Amino acid sequence: MNFEYSDKSKELQAKLKAFMEEHILPVEQEVYEFNANPETYWKHWPGMDALKQKAKEAGLWNLFLPKSYGDLSPGLTNLEYASLAEIMGRVLWSSEVFNCSAPDTGNMEVLAKYGTKSQQKRWLEPLMNGDIRSAFLMTEPEVASSDATNIETSIKLDGDHYVINGRKWWSSGGMNPACEIAIVMGKTDFDASRHKQQSMILVPMDSPGVNIIRPLSVFGFYDSPEGHAEIVLDNVRVPKENLLLGEGRGFEIAQGRLGPGRIHHCMRLCGMAQRSLELMSKRAAERIAFGKTFMDFSSIRQEIAQSKCDVEQARLLTLSAADKMDKTGNKDAKDLIAMIKIVAPNMALKVIDRAIQIHGGKGVGPDTPLAHYFVAARMLRLADGPDEVHMYQLGKSVIKQYASPK
Template identity: 55%
Template sequence: MNFEYSDKVVKLQKKLNQFMEEVVFPNEKTYHKQMEQAENRWVSPPIMEEMKGKAKAAGLWNLFLEDPEYGAGLTNLEYAPLCEIMGRSPIAPEVFNCHGPNAPNIEMLVLYGTEEQKEKWLPQLLNGEILSCFSMTEPRVASSDALNIETSIIRDGDQYVINGRKWWSSGAASPNCKFAIVLGKSSTSGERHKQHSMVIVPLDTPGVKIIRTTPVFGYDRAPIGHAEIEFENVRVPVTNILVGEGEGFAIAQGRLGPARIQHCMRSIGTSERALEIICQRSMERVTFGKPLSEQGVVREWIANSRIDIEQARLLVLKAAYMIDKVGNKAAKKEIAMIKVAVPNMSTKVLDRAIQILGGAGVTDDFPIAHMWTHERGLRIYDGPDEVHRATIAKWELKDYL
């Protein structure tokens, strides 16, 4: 495995880093101030739209798409280091139209959408004019076992009728979110992994109701946020189905690998920002007659953080390399491993950062507290650590049984 970055990627890294330093970091405080003063917190503030315009003009737009017809034409391994740079700021991915769940939904439409579906939705998504959400998890069942999902998608003539309740539909609270990709049960017979389907549901369809948004550790996560949605006798044309009935889990697997690479590399970027902050802070603060940076335990935390970040990055790059070379299925163990390893690593680094910053670490004077709440959530989102560890162990033991 050769993880040396190509000239194309190196140029993009330099360009992206420069943009972050000149545009994103200086505007973080402006962004949060505008959000505090906004009449509608579910609409992106003016500074975001301004930064998006600059990102487009700089050619730093839709970098996540491997198909050159729609995006930068980068492989997973090529995009990974760029995703890490974006992960250094919580607001950065949206600046470049590379944020979830929009980016994975765009990828699904590119890979699995019909020409009609692409024509209707892709141009607006690619231009950053609208948002979309992904509705999979349900409050009434343990969704860590996706086979438990109960929302029904039943064909009635030339329509599908959808009934059920979803939550953690990120982005749905925004008036700019125009549709959800919904995973539900379309059959109760046959092979269990062939009983679910995915359909596109415009959010203005009768019967779709946003129940509430769910805060995370007290943060409402506006303007993206996490919505709970009720679908009551919602009717959509049969042409809104992705691929076909019973293909829901197969599509989800296609979405899974690249999305995990992206959020894991963003987490590594978050960890790098945290380590940078604590190194700078530890040089400035004096306790018991010497700088924090000269205290043994602080040096140990800094050293362990560097070791942890480097190990995690290599594992993610290996997973990205394998997805590119042999596909999601053959890379399934590596994909599962990064899902466990990276959020655990990032929460450890952020926890050390909070401890070194002291009282300031739990305030909004630094981005650390906000980052920690997001990273801690990643140990649950897309399946808890315990489920992934059990799966990894099963694959590991397979050759010995």
């Protein structure tokens, strides 16, 4: 197991760090304030397109797409991308600058892996170019969606079209004004076997019957301009050619999509936690209380030491999962992906919480990214499957490996 970064990865890390220092960090607070202002909700910060163009020119574009996707990919392995995603994770909105933000990354991987040539031409190419954005509609308010077999949205064939009816929420990317296409999961056959009922279909957001009911906030954060939406699909008709892969293949697609998506989140969480560690260390060296610098208190040193251990452990587990994905595929790496999906959000929450505590009042306010980090990390204990589901499946797998056959 060798996690030494390739020369290509090292070169891109250096370029990405320099880009972040020169172009992202100077406007970090300005963008956060723009996105948090109700008067500018669901609008793009005016300088975003210029930053994207600079990223393209710097060769820092679509870095997420694994090299197994051929000509569509910049040729990086998951292991090579991990360090880059961690760097982007230090600023929550920065992934968009490099066309590496969810849900587009997962949707692009789906189209690259499962889409037809015409679907790729119509939707993948503009997504890869950053001309449009996308949404992913899976979770529903009326059922426990952690068990995806509960999904009740119907996708019924009617002549040359499918008719879609259902209510979705936490539809990531649904509020984005540039969102033009959604991947929707629903059931094409309610009577088929449990994991063959579901299908995924491409639904243009301007289709009649696609009704955005409301944006959903996460602990008060709307995450504009992407956001999460509650959406009603009311007799939405799309051509049958919009179906992905075939009827009953929805679970197969979901597993192909969610594995990389989960580890991308964990990579970014390591970035949030690492920056939180750096911020609390600087704070500890600067602040004085009761006649002593914070860093001279044993309890503060212990908190920082433990945080360093926690970040490094999670980073190594993330790299291990990425390495396994590269060498033997996502399916064989599923246990490691489950492990890091359990570990990384909880690790980040602990580290961010310590950083908030050391910052005092400043830590819960708008002058550092810590409060928003905390919200993002807490949400990721639910997104792409809650901790309990991953632990249930991981426990089952471990028992199967070690239990004596009966």
